[in-house]
Amino acid sequence: xxxxxxxxxxxxxxxxxxxxxxxxxxxxxxxxxxxxxxxxxxxxxxxxxxxxxxxxxxxxxxxxxxxxxxxxxxxx
Amino acid sequence: xxxxxxxxxxxxxxxxxxxxxxxxxxxxxxxxxxxxxxxxxxxxxxxxxxxxxxxxxxxxxxxxxxxxxxxxxxxxxxxxxxxxxxxxxxxxxxxxxxxxxxxxxxxxxxxxxxxxxxxxxxxxxxxxxxxxxxxxxxxxxxxxxxxxxxxxxxxxxxxxxxxxxxxxxxxxxxxxxxxxxxxxxxxxxxxxxxxxxxxxxxxxxxxxxxxxxxxxxxxxxxxxxxxxxxxxxxxxxxxxxxxxxxxxxxxxxxxxxxxxxxxxxxxxxxxxxxxxxxxxxxxxxxxxxxxxxxxxxxxxxxxxxxxxxxxxxxxxxxxxxxxxxxxxxxxxxxxxxxxxxxxxxxxxxxxxxxxxxxxxxxxxxxxxxxxxxxxxx
Numbered sequence: 001x002x003x004x005x006x007x008x009x010x011x012x013x014x015x016x017x018x019x020x021x022x023x024x025x026x027x028x029x030x031x032x033x034x035x036x037x038x039x040x041x042x043x044x045x046x047x048x049x050x051x052x053x054x055x056x057x058x059x060x061x062x063x064x065x066x067x068x069x070x071x072x073x074x075x076x
Numbered sequence: 077x078x079x080x081x082x083x084x085x086x087x088x089x090x091x092x093x094x095x096x097x098x099x100x101x102x103x104x105x106x107x108x109x110x111x112x113x114x115x116x117x118x119x120x121x122x123x124x125x126x127x128x129x130x131x132x133x134x135x136x137x138x139x140x141x142x143x144x145x146x147x148x149x150x151x152x153x154x155x156x157x158x159x160x161x162x163x164x165x166x167x168x169x170x171x172x173x174x175x176x177x178x179x180x181x182x183x184x185x186x187x188x189x190x191x192x193x194x195x196x197x198x199x200x201x202x203x204x205x206x207x208x209x210x211x212x213x214x215x216x217x218x219x220x221x222x223x224x225x226x227x228x229x230x231x232x233x234x235x236x237x238x239x240x241x242x243x244x245x246x247x248x249x250x251x252x253x254x255x256x257x258x259x260x261x262x263x264x265x266x267x268x269x270x271x272x273x274x275x276x277x278x279x280x281x282x283x284x285x286x287x288x289x290x291x292x293x294x295x296x297x298x299x300x301x302x303x304x305x306x307x308x309x310x311x312x313x314x315x316x317x318x319x320x321x322x323x324x325x326x327x328x329x330x331x332x333x334x335x336x337x338x339x340x341x342x343x344x345x346x347x348x349x350x351x352x353x354x355x356x357x358x359x360x361x362x363x364x365x366x367x368x369x370x371x372x373x374x375x376x377x378x379x380x381x382x383x384x385x386x387x388x389x390x391x392x393x394x395x396x397x398x399x400x401x402x403x404x405x406x407x408x409x410x411x412x413x414x415x416x417x418x419x420x421x422x423x424x425x426x427x428x429x430x431x432x433x434x435x436x437x438x439x440x441x442x443x444x445x446x447x448x449x450x451x452x453x
Contacts, residue, residue, distance in 0.1 A: 012367035
């Protein structure tokens with residue numbers, strides 16, 4: 001059964017939001033959805049760039065207040 | 077009050093010593109007892125492994141007897157925990173003993189898991205253990221030229237290590253007079269050459285200057301040992317003659333086995349450093365799931381906060397401090413120069429130009445660590 005997990009990577013400079021996402025993506029099962037929370041302005045472009053290159057699915061991306069909410073699905 | 081520290085690494089040791097001094101009178105009056113359980117009677121200065129890999133430190137310089145680093149009032153046992161029973165406030169150890177506690181600190185650290193990447197164990201050199209660092213040094217000595225590839229697993233301890241090892245490799249081959257015969261290619265998991273933006277901004281022109289090629293968005297998927305090719309999750313590949321890896325890490329097996337946290341990382345409150353759902357359990361260093369560097373430095377600053385809070389809870393019934401995410405990392409930048417990155421949850425690092433004094437400060441810190449881990453620095 002697929003899971004939806006939230007990764008709180010707000011206010012982090014090292015290892016940073018994308019590195020956190022990659023960590024949790026490795027632990028996830030195919031079909032799982034991960035929501036990444038980030039206050040780093042670069043995340044909105046960094047995450048879709050990696051997701052596209054590696055071949056997972058970008059589900060949604062929106063900014064709520066000062067926090068980016070990016071949802072991705074593991075596809076392989 | 078029974079305080080149990082599980083793990084005798086940097087974080088656990090600093091915490092136990094700091095706490096022992098803060099609670100000296102309570103310990104004398106037998107109101108408080110501090111017990112430490114560790115897997116080893118030796119304490120390793122892990123950052124020294126980078127120097128061992130280049131023949132600049134000998135392995136025996138990395139160790140001290142753990143008991144010699146602890147305040148005498150700390151009850152120390154080499155007896156690793158095999159079962160955590162958090163609902164009953166007790167742990168069971170390898171020897172079969174049960175230790176009950178009122179307050180528990182889990183500081184069990186992390187371990188490399190190169191086996192998660194097919195071919196990485198057989199196909200690459202690394203420096204995250206004494207044996208592998210010595211092996212890497214011998215391999216470097218024999219290397220006469222060719223393609224060197226550096227790959228980085230996720231997550232990994234010491235996020236500065238990938239750039240440090242790259243500068244060190246350049247210096248090493250240059251000193252041997254064979255740099256012109258060595259092509260160095262650096263691979264990194266995200267879209268710039270370091271996760272800290274200011275480090276990436278600084279390191280990129282440095283790599284250009286010393287002739288290091290780089291490929292970003294490269295998450296190592298497998299190593300074809302026979303054909304000497306490393307492949308990425310993103311579909312690219314690099315040929316190599318010598319592969320250097322920063323292996324992926326996990327928390328300790330007992331953490332995963334007892335379902336304290338996925339991947340061996342325990343869900344932790346980022347300010348109080350308590351385990352989620354357990355107010356009498358604190359988590360330190362690599363063991364947390366916090367979005368903070370897995371380094372001795374983070375463990376050090378976290379340990380000071382936890383020690384102060386446990387002490388104040390005993391003395392006045394309330395915690396007095398929050399962890400602000402502070403980390404301080406030296407960055408060896410090659411050519412006997414170094415700089416540092418200091419940051420917390422709110423403030424990014426502002427990198428200074430590398431200089432020789434910072435390098436010699438780092439070399440001094442390699443010795444001063446033993447004062448630091450005693451909680452005196």
